[in-house]
Amino acid sequence: MKVRIVADAAAQARLVADLVEQVVRSTPRPVLGLATGSSPLATYAELVRRHRAEGLAFEHCRVFLLDEYVGLTRHEAGYRSQIRRVVTDAVGIPPDAVQGPDGDAADLDAACAAYEDRLRASGGVDLQVLGIGADGHIGFNEPASALGSRTRPVVLTARTRADNARHFDHPGDVPRLALTQGIGTILEARHLVLLAAGAAKAGPVARALEGPITAMVPASALQLHPRVTVVLDDAAATDLRLADHHREVSSLEASHRYGVGP
Numbered sequence: 001m002k003v004r005i006v007a008d009a010a011a012q013a014r015l016v017a018d019l020v021e022q023v024v025r026s027t028p029r030p031v032l033g034l035a036t037g038s039s040p041l042a043t044y045a046e047l048v049r050r051h052r053a054e055g056l057a058f059e060h061c062r063v064f065l066l067d068e069y070v071g072l073t074r075h076e077a078g079y080r081s082q083i084r085r086v087v088t089d090a091v092g093i094p095p096d097a098v099q100g101p102d103g104d105a106a107d108l109d110a111a112c113a114a115y116e117d118r119l120r121a122s123g124g125v126d127l128q129v130l131g132i133g134a135d136g137h138i139g140f141n142e143p144a145s146a147l148g149s150r151t152r153p154v155v156l157t158a159r160t161r162a163d164n165a166r167h168f169d170h171p172g173d174v175p176r177l178a179l180t181q182g183i184g185t186i187l188e189a190r191h192l193v194l195l196a197a198g199a200a201k202a203g204p205v206a207r208a209l210e211g212p213i214t215a216m217v218p219a220s221a222l223q224l225h226p227r228v229t230v231v232l233d234d235a236a237a238t239d240l241r242l243a244d245h246h247r248e249v250s251s252l253e254a255s256h257r258y259g260v261g262p
């Protein structure tokens with residue numbers, strides 16, 4: 001696991017945008033896995049800037065969402081609408097190349113199975129952007145999700161609904177159900193990039209990176225993956241026992257210009 005600790009949101013956005021740019025430039029038909037939430041917003045803005053100012057082209061990319069609320073797939077507050085609004089429309093990725101699990105389907109289990117089929121048919125996700133919830137969730141895999149879980153309907157915890165209420169007019173508008181890629185599904189992406197910023201994420205980040213692998217902290221499953229990059233600001237790294245070591249690895253890597261294995 002590579003852990004990069006940077007000063008602020010702008011540095012975080014540049015670093016993650018560099019990783020996305022490498023994939024977009026070097027892969028004929030890149031598959032990007034995009035997350036919603038506040039954590040990746042500065043990165044998406046940086047990608048839009050590179051598209052407009054530097055001509056970075058995205059038309060050949062396909063996008064798969066991590067998760068979606070039930071009942072909001074065709075709604076402004078739905079995750080597919082959000083991703084289109086903040087990034088894909090602005091960088092020229094066609095709407096039909098942006099896919100998510102269909103939270104409006106009559107048969108939600110069938111919609112999840114169909115989503116897994118579409119992910120598999122795409123050849124799999126090249127780079128998956130992830131945030132982390134206050135309770136350690138990734139996607140909408142709440143604590144106690146099976147580490148091998150697949151895309152499925154889930155019930156959101158009261159904590160997650162409260163955390164996400166800021167995106168809705170009324171707290172009661174937050175759906176109780178969502179569809180999410182499973183932890184097992186997420187782990188199949190070729191490169192996982194976890195972003196976290198701010199003191200509120202310090203605890204969940206430390207539990208995910210330095211605690212035991214446990215279903216009670218879904219993000220701890222990242223420890224099983226061979227290629228993970230975690231990009232933190234100083235505040236989100238506060239509780240890491242190995243923070244200084246990670247800083248040393250980064251500075252050695254920068255000065256020697258070689259890749260240090262995770």
Ligand code: GLP
Nearest residue numbers: 035037038039131132133139140
């Ligand atoms: C939501 C999303 C997650 C996201 C998390 C953290 O629950 N389903 O994918 O990572 O919130 O959000 P934020 O980045 O706003 O802290």
